[in-house]
Amino acid sequence: MQKEQSFIPPRLELFSDAVFAIIITIMVLELRPPTGHYFADLLAVFPIFLSYVLSFMYLLIYWNNHHHLLRAMRTPTPGIMWANAHLLFWLSLIPFATAWLGESHGAFAPVLLYGFMLLAAAFAYSILQAHIVAQHEEDSQVTRDFKFENDFKGKASIALYVLAIGAAFVSPIISYIIFALVAVMWLVPRHLVR
Amino acid sequence: MQKEQSFIPPRLELFSDAVFAIIITIMVLELRPPTGHYFADLLAVFPIFLSYVLSFMYLLIYWNNHHHLLRAMRTPTPGIMWANAHLLFWLSLIPFATAWLGESHGAFAPVLLYGFMLLAAAFAYSILQAHIVAQHEEDSQVTRDFKFENDFKGKASIALYVLAIGAAFVSPIISYIIFALVAVMWLVPRHLVR
Amino acid sequence: MQKEQSFIPPRLELFSDAVFAIIITIMVLELRPPTGHYFADLLAVFPIFLSYVLSFMYLLIYWNNHHHLLRAMRTPTPGIMWANAHLLFWLSLIPFATAWLGESHGAFAPVLLYGFMLLAAAFAYSILQAHIVAQHEEDSQVTRDFKFENDFKGKASIALYVLAIGAAFVSPIISYIIFALVAVMWLVPRHLVR
Amino acid sequence: MQKEQSFIPPRLELFSDAVFAIIITIMVLELRPPTGHYFADLLAVFPIFLSYVLSFMYLLIYWNNHHHLLRAMRTPTPGIMWANAHLLFWLSLIPFATAWLGESHGAFAPVLLYGFMLLAAAFAYSILQAHIVAQHEEDSQVTRDFKFENDFKGKASIALYVLAIGAAFVSPIISYIIFALVAVMWLVPRHLVR
Numbered sequence: 001m002q003k004e005q006s007f008i009p010p011r012l013e014l015f016s017d018a019v020f021a022i023i024i025t026i027m028v029l030e031l032r033p034p035t036g037h038y039f040a041d042l043l044a045v046f047p048i049f050l051s052y053v054l055s056f057m058y059l060l061i062y063w064n065n066h067h068h069l070l071r072a073m074r075t076p077t078p079g080i081m082w083a084n085a086h087l088l089f090w091l092s093l094i095p096f097a098t099a100w101l102g103e104s105h106g107a108f109a110p111v112l113l114y115g116f117m118l119l120a121a122a123f124a125y126s127i128l129q130a131h132i133v134a135q136h137e138e139d140s141q142v143t144r145d146f147k148f149e150n151d152f153k154g155k156a157s158i159a160l161y162v163l164a165i166g167a168a169f170v171s172p173i174i175s176y177i178i179f180a181l182v183a184v185m186w187l188v189p190r191h192l193v194r
Numbered sequence: 195m196q197k198e199q200s201f202i203p204p205r206l207e208l209f210s211d212a213v214f215a216i217i218i219t220i221m222v223l224e225l226r227p228p229t230g231h232y233f234a235d236l237l238a239v240f241p242i243f244l245s246y247v248l249s250f251m252y253l254l255i256y257w258n259n260h261h262h263l264l265r266a267m268r269t270p271t272p273g274i275m276w277a278n279a280h281l282l283f284w285l286s287l288i289p290f291a292t293a294w295l296g297e298s299h300g301a302f303a304p305v306l307l308y309g310f311m312l313l314a315a316a317f318a319y320s321i322l323q324a325h326i327v328a329q330h331e332e333d334s335q336v337t338r339d340f341k342f343e344n345d346f347k348g349k350a351s352i353a354l355y356v357l358a359i360g361a362a363f364v365s366p367i368i369s370y371i372i373f374a375l376v377a378v379m380w381l382v383p384r385h386l387v388r
Numbered sequence: 389m390q391k392e393q394s395f396i397p398p399r400l401e402l403f404s405d406a407v408f409a410i411i412i413t414i415m416v417l418e419l420r421p422p423t424g425h426y427f428a429d430l431l432a433v434f435p436i437f438l439s440y441v442l443s444f445m446y447l448l449i450y451w452n453n454h455h456h457l458l459r460a461m462r463t464p465t466p467g468i469m470w471a472n473a474h475l476l477f478w479l480s481l482i483p484f485a486t487a488w489l490g491e492s493h494g495a496f497a498p499v500l501l502y503g504f505m506l507l508a509a510a511f512a513y514s515i516l517q518a519h520i521v522a523q524h525e526e527d528s529q530v531t532r533d534f535k536f537e538n539d540f541k542g543k544a545s546i547a548l549y550v551l552a553i554g555a556a557f558v559s560p561i562i563s564y565i566i567f568a569l570v571a572v573m574w575l576v577p578r579h580l581v582r
Numbered sequence: 583m584q585k586e587q588s589f590i591p592p593r594l595e596l597f598s599d600a601v602f603a604i605i606i607t608i609m610v611l612e613l614r615p616p617t618g619h620y621f622a623d624l625l626a627v628f629p630i631f632l633s634y635v636l637s638f639m640y641l642l643i644y645w646n647n648h649h650h651l652l653r654a655m656r657t658p659t660p661g662i663m664w665a666n667a668h669l670l671f672w673l674s675l676i677p678f679a680t681a682w683l684g685e686s687h688g689a690f691a692p693v694l695l696y697g698f699m700l701l702a703a704a705f706a707y708s709i710l711q712a713h714i715v716a717q718h719e720e721d722s723q724v725t726r727d728f729k730f731e732n733d734f735k736g737k738a739s740i741a742l743y744v745l746a747i748g749a750a751f752v753s754p755i756i757s758y759i760i761f762a763l764v765a766v767m768w769l770v771p772r773h774l775v776r
Binding site for chain 1: 600602603604607608616620623646769
């Protein structure tokens, strides 16, 4: 194996990027063109459009964070490979949860499922993050970045997802608002991105 | 993080390319095979085919320009990341707008929606361009290229989209012709591409 | 633009590869699971499966040749960009033609359309090849490779597609056999691949 | 062709990764949102979900092994190209087999087809592996790794697939359990991954 390191493509990133890109674009397939030809007919697909916007934001945020996190990776280990696959698994179910949410007319179960999917993805992400942080010294910049600053948003998100799931028992609208707030919280830029 | 710079994949480009590729190919899924087995049956899918050709051209032009623009990027910033995501969002709605257009038999609303999508994408592109040009000196080659030469086509497109939207109130056919003209205008080669 | 050349991803290849990969895999979506749960039910999807195998082979052959051809490219020009886009356009219609072919029960029109698509793709490929060969000296290895050896298969394919289209007027079965023969002809390995 | 080697993207890996990513994500499209809005409605899609989980694991395992295997490749040859295409062909049929399995309510034929697809993919993989191992000396590390250690899992898988196919004649449930066991066997980490 005298092939040089630089020649080998970082397939973990390439593969993850492809999966991210496909998950995002596959959701558009749910956005079926209305059967009528008037603007009023667009109203019927508006809730599906809103759920698309929400999931598009979430997936872009995940991609962005994933991008940042994998730059801190020293070397890919089996643990990281499978933690990454686990994250992609939950993210790959987002189109399904989004489609159900979009057609749900504010029903209870789809909101709960959506919240659960976000929660599972957030846990999967934190496992991947723990694997990568473990490759760095306790007092390194990476550890400080991810353990403290970033972790605040991560932990706040998990708390808010739980809150949104609880709120769904009262009114699904509150859950929607919390989902949107978490997305907006992540959109506030951090100091380093790539 | 002593990993070398050259080892890190330019994930912004990779991810964008994957999204572009999927958006383009997803549109083909709308082109359902006709139910009959005669050439006459193909006529039924011909308007959908035409709208596919139009959107294929637009997306290739965007990819081409995006390719060129991102080569001028000095370093990816959060601003650029999100301006890029914003552009991809509008472009990801093109298959939806195309599908409605293809089934519309020249109806008014789908033409207007299509024009609006193109307009939104054009604005999103100009925001991304502004972020990237801002990384260069006022009198640099990049600034001159994008601010003047390129900007002519960009501004002309926006004006023509507005015209096409207005024309739809008179006759959707005129809008179609304008959409096609804008695409042809962009196909005229510029002096530098990659 | 003092970014180094090696840092810039060869997006033409990346984008084309993504489009190739999506076109190929999108065809599987046509292969719907049978409604029954017996092996006899699989028979109903067998013609669709056969048309999938045929198109899978064609697209892999195109990808393989495209791969080889683009390695001979000196620098991407607008002409090459658009010749490549033109090729991808015709290839992107293969899933549509394949789906119609698979459902056609040997009808005449779908076979003719399929042959026409292959013919159009072959012409588009030869245009792209001409653009790339033009970047090399008349007496270079590349020119010799592509102008003579490779061109034999290219020209033979075009002749055979025309023959297959003609044969469809007699019996679509003959066309199928010719399509398969062309694919097999290309599968015979050439001396250099990557 | 004085372009440097390092500039040329390893398109075999890129293309394979894209195909892997699309095959995996395309399966989610089978996971249609339930028509009702209650948790009870989710039960109807639960078997489809389970078959998705199984195939997701298999495809990730294949991707992981493929990743590892292609790192041992010295130079891409036509033989490797086509052995790889052959593997991708069988893997591309996994979504079809998965969809049939998910809707089968434990019927016999879909389980058998699924087992056959796994068997065919396993054979295709071993052909690709043989091509790559043949590029190394008889007593090299690569040969030892793939011929002995890795080959154990490979051969065990093939034996278990055959067993699962046989077991389907008795009870499809046993086949499901064997399929899951093979996946779990592969998830046990090996010492080197990337």
